[in-house]
Structures are given as C-alpha cells and as structure tokens.
Amino acid sequence: MxxxxxxxxxxxxxxxxxxxxxxxxxxxxxxxxxxxxxxxxxxxxxxxxxxxxxxxxxxxxxxxxxIPARLFFRKPATEQGAGALIEILLLHPLEPSSVMSEAMSTQHSVTWECMVGNLKKWKSAQVLVQKLIIADQEVTLEAELIDSNQKLVRLNWNAGISFAEVVGAAGKVPLPPYLNRKNTAEDxxxxxxxxxxxxxxxxxxxxxxxxxxxxxxxxxxxxxxxxxxxxxxxxxxxxxxxxxxxxxxxxxxxxxxxxxxxxxxxxxxxxxxxxxxxxxxxxxxxxxxxxxxxxxxxxxxxxxxxxxxxxxxxxxxxxxxxxxxxxxxxxxxxxxxxxxxxxxxxxxxxxxxxxxxxxxxxxxxxxxxxxxxxxxxxxxxxxxxxxxxxxxxxxxxxxxxxxxxxxx
Missing domain, CATH: 3.40.1780.10 (QueA-like)
Incomplete structure (x- = not known):
C-alpha cells in the first residue's frame, strides 16, 4: 500500500x-x-x-x-408576518421502537432523531400543526421538538393509521443535496x-x-x-x-x-x-x-x-x-x-x-x-x-x- x-x-x-x-x-x-x-x-x-x-x-x-422523509411545518403567523418555515428530515426512529419496520407501522405517535432546518426559530416543546387528507379523512399531524440539542422530534396524529401512511401523505422525497433543485412528482x-x-x-x-x-x-x-x-x-x-x-x-x-x-x-x-x-x-x-x-x-x-x-x-x-x-x-x-x-x-x-x-x-x-x-x-x-x-x-x-x- x-x-x-x-x-x-x-x-x-x-x-x-x-x-x-x-x-x-x-x-x-x-x-x-x-x-x-x-x-x-x-x-x-x-x-x-x-x-x-x-x-x-x-x-x-x-x-x-x-420514504418521503422531508416534512415541512409553518409556524403560526404573527403581527410581523408569516411564521417561519420549519423543515424536518427524518433520520432514525427511537420510540416506540428503533426497528424501522416497527416504527413505520406504528399508529398515533413516534419519536425520531432528525435534521431540522430553521432550528433556532423552533422552541422546545412548541407544537407545530399540519392538516392532511388521507383516505378521505382529515388527519391532524403535530410535531413537537422535545430535545433541541439531540434534535429529537415527536410526531403525533389523531387517526388510526400507520406512520408510513402519514409520512406518505405529508412528506417530500429527500433528494441528494448535490442535485440542487426542488423535487418533482417524477422523483x-x-x-x-x-x-x-x-x-x-x-x-x-x-x-x-x-x-x-x-x-x-x-x-x-x-x-x-x-x-x-x-x-x-x-x-x-x-x-x-x-x-x-x-x-x-x-x-x-x-x-x-x-x-x-x-x-x-x-x-x-x-x-x-x-x-x-x-x-x-x-x-x-x-x-x-x-x-x-x-x-x-x-x-x-x-x-x-x-x-x-x-x-x-x-x-x-x-x-x-x-x-x-x-x-x-x-x-x-x-x-x-x-x-x-x-x-x-x-x-x-x-x-x-x-x-x-x-x-x-x-x-x-x-x-x-x-x-x-x-x-x-x-x-x-x-x-x-x-x-x-x-x-x-x-x-x-x-x-x-x-x-x-x-x-x-
């Protein structure tokens, strides 16, 4: 060598x-x-x-x-204007299981280690909300930053459906950064x-x-x-x-x-x-x-x-x-x-x-x-x-x- x-x-x-x-x-x-x-x-x-x-x-x-692992949440608007856009990139599931198949089939609540865009504008314990339509029913998806140092995010939803279905409806495909473009329906x-x-x-x-x-x-x-x-x-x-x-x-x-x-x-x-x-x-x-x-x-x-x-x-x-x-x-x-x-x-x-x-x-x-x-x-x-x-x-x-x- x-x-x-x-x-x-x-x-x-x-x-x-x-x-x-x-x-x-x-x-x-x-x-x-x-x-x-x-x-x-x-x-x-x-x-x-x-x-x-x-x-x-x-x-x-x-x-x-x-999985379409990029999730976007908008903070509530204020008198100063529209709320900040928070981007969450799912990395590793932690609760209720670190086993991927079990995490994806979980219903109601999961906790993941994530990358978080605009992290400084998202306070710990602040809950962000997104409304979705999945299989003709309205689903409320909530994201809570439970540890800003570890970047741990808890996601809760109100319907008896799997996390795979939730992220399939809410997420976007995480294209490689070197493509330097927005994703499309084709992706x-x-x-x-x-x-x-x-x-x-x-x-x-x-x-x-x-x-x-x-x-x-x-x-x-x-x-x-x-x-x-x-x-x-x-x-x-x-x-x-x-x-x-x-x-x-x-x-x-x-x-x-x-x-x-x-x-x-x-x-x-x-x-x-x-x-x-x-x-x-x-x-x-x-x-x-x-x-x-x-x-x-x-x-x-x-x-x-x-x-x-x-x-x-x-x-x-x-x-x-x-x-x-x-x-x-x-x-x-x-x-x-x-x-x-x-x-x-x-x-x-x-x-x-x-x-x-x-x-x-x-x-x-x-x-x-x-x-x-x-x-x-x-x-x-x-x-x-x-x-x-x-x-x-x-x-x-x-x-x-x-x-x-x-x-x-």
Whole structure:
C-alpha cells in the first residue's frame, strides 16, 4: 500500500458540474454501463447486463424503500408576518421502537432523531400543526421538538393509521443535496428502485435505479440468482469527509435486516456474488464480520463498528462458510428468521473483501466514502475507470450512469 493511500487528497478528481445528472433518463435501463474486468474497460448499456454477468452469479439487492422523509411545518403567523418555515428530515426512529419496520407501522405517535432546518426559530416543546387528507379523512399531524440539542422530534396524529401512511401523505422525497433543485412528482417514482419493499431509507440505493422489470426477467431467464437484503440508507451517506487522515472520519450507522434465507443463499460457495450498490456491499461484508464476532462471543450484538475489520485482534483465518454458519447458529438460538442490526463499516483501500467478487454502482463524488470503497475494490484502477467515464460523456451521481466492476 502506498504511503499516501490513506490520505483523502489521493482520492480527488475534477468533476465538472455539467456532468452531474440532475434528472433521470426517460427509460431506466437506457443508461450507459461501464464494464471493468481484469484491467480493461468497455462501454455498454445497462440493458446489456444479463449477458455480461459471469455464469452462476448471485445478484444481491438492497430492497429498502425510500420514504418521503422531508416534512415541512409553518409556524403560526404573527403581527410581523408569516411564521417561519420549519423543515424536518427524518433520520432514525427511537420510540416506540428503533426497528424501522416497527416504527413505520406504528399508529398515533413516534419519536425520531432528525435534521431540522430553521432550528433556532423552533422552541422546545412548541407544537407545530399540519392538516392532511388521507383516505378521505382529515388527519391532524403535530410535531413537537422535545430535545433541541439531540434534535429529537415527536410526531403525533389523531387517526388510526400507520406512520408510513402519514409520512406518505405529508412528506417530500429527500433528494441528494448535490442535485440542487426542488423535487418533482417524477422523483417520487424514479428515486426508487422497482423492487423496493421495506420502507425506511432517506436516500435511494441508486445502483438499483437502472433495473427494469424486463432486465430482471432476462436475468432470471439467464439463471442468475437473486438475494434481497435490506440496509436502510441514511443521510450520513452524503456526509463529506473533512479529515485528510480518512480513518478519522466519523462513519454513520445504518440499520440492516438479514434473514435466514439470505444467509443460506450466501453459503453456496460456487457462486459469484455481485453486490448491487455500495449499500448491498456494506451489508454483505458486515455479515462476515458479524460471524467473526460470534466466533469470539456467541451472543454478540449485531453491530459492526467502522474499523472492526482492521483491528489487530480480529481472527485472520475464519472462512466465509464458518462465519456464515455462526450467524445461522445465532438465528437458531434466538428462534427467529430475521436479524436486525447496525453497521458503520468503513471500507477503504487495504480492506480484504470476504464475499463480493463484483459490484454494480454509479459514479461517486470525489473525496467521498464511496470513492474510497471503489478504490478498495479495484485498486488504483479506479482512476482509469473514472478518467474513462469523464472522457466518454458518462453521467455522474444518483441519476447518472452505471458501472459493472468485476474482480475476476
């Protein structure tokens, strides 16, 4: 590893603003697809994907669903004029449950950790009100700031409906800040994968935005295996790295949901595991390290800290099969089929991949955690890949084009 390979400035490149895709293409699978394998780069289109994957590939999807997590409340008007507009961005549920599926199905009241716009103009305990019409009934939604330091917001509503229904009616899609535009009606559908199932993300797993039902059907006809996991993508994915020593970056935690079926499918040693997106890759690699934790403590919590894979006391020779079997044993002991955990895993150059041999992903911001993950996966060829994309009119970031990166 080069001496400067853990310095942030080594992962910089010039991204002209005009190369950032502000809107999606008319058809999802018409995007360009850069194919990288064994040091070579080829230009294709995403609809070619079914014929490009290795035989016996297993595509691992993140089936999280983006929620319209941006809520707006207007403070009451005063003699001085209209009341201030307060923006709430939902981040993590806390009560009555921190488990996303339970929080989204809750009725009447929830408490979330949030980002709050115009926070200084919202006093603690002040209740803001919004009137909604949901399924032909009037619903009163109230927001109360219960802790201004922690930015904890309690939301109450008067109808016996789920929070998912409430936020679906009241919220707006939280587009990435670098798009620098207001969201449109189109975004509610297009900033979402066609296979999204489990509500809870505040950012889309954008590698999956290119898939269509037609592409998925062609993949199945080809005999490609599917494995759907869940990682609820948080707003921390957009958090810039500020320290030049990348290991000092404060990684965000994101909630994972993994089933017995997920783990059993991964135990097929003959398959080539291809992660659809960096979120799927982080989930898959976190699974291996959870199995490592279980080898040392059979009742260990399903939580992976950012530098756990790099710690000196981590076992060096625990096979993937043994790690996954540890997880199945844990599932059996808990008498459940589903594990809910959190990962902060930070994948940067020097990381040894345990599950993933392929990655489908978009093109990422310079000096970001995601470009570090790409560099960890393909080595210094990340520069070749990005120079090719910049020189051949690829569109970048969330609504941009795609790449298929294969390590073998």
């Amino acid at each position: 080069k001496e400067n390979s853990l310095r942030l400035d080594f992962y910089d490149y010039d991204l002209p603003k005009g190369r950032i895709a502000k809107h999606p293409l008319a058809k999802r699978d018409q995007s360009k697809l850069l194919v990288y394998q064994a040091g070579t780069v080829e230009d294709r289109h995403f609809y070619d994907l079914p014929m490009l994957l290795p035989d016996n590939s297993c595509l691992c999807f993140n089936n999280t669903q983006v 509610r559908q297009r900033y979402q994968t066609v296979y999204a199932q489990n509500p809870g993300a505040v950012a889309a797993p954008t590698a999956g935005l290119h898939f269509t039902d037609q592409v998925l059907n062609q993949l199945m006809q080809r005999g490609i295996n599917f494995n759907e996991l869940t990682l609820h993508v948080g707003a921390g994915t957009f958090q810039p790295i500020k320290e030049n020593d990348i290991k000092q970056h404060n990684m965000h935690a994101e909630q994972m949901v993994v089933t017995r079926e997920n783990v059993e499918k991964l135990l097929n040693a003959e398959q080539t595991i291809v992660a659809v997106g960096t979120t799927s890759m982080r989930t898959l690699e976190s699974l291996y390290w959870y199995g490592v934790k279980l080898s040392k403590e059979p009742s260990a919590d399903f939580q992976i800290s950012k530098l756990y894979p790099y710690e000196d006391d981590t076992p060096k020779q625990l096979s993937l099969a043994d790690s996954l079997q540890n997880i199945l044993n844990r599932i059996d002991r808990l008498k459940t089929d589903t594990l809910v955990g959190e990962t902060e895993i930070f994948i940067f150059p020097g990381y040894q991949f345990r599950l993933c041999q392929g990655l489908i992903t978009n093109f990422h911001l310079p000096k970001s955690t995601l470009i570090l993950l790409i560099a960890a996966f393909v080595g210094e060829d990340w520069r070749k890949i990005y120079q090719h994309a910049l020189g051949n009119e690829y569109r970048f970031l969330s609504y941009g084009d795609s790449s298929l990166l294969l390590r073998r």
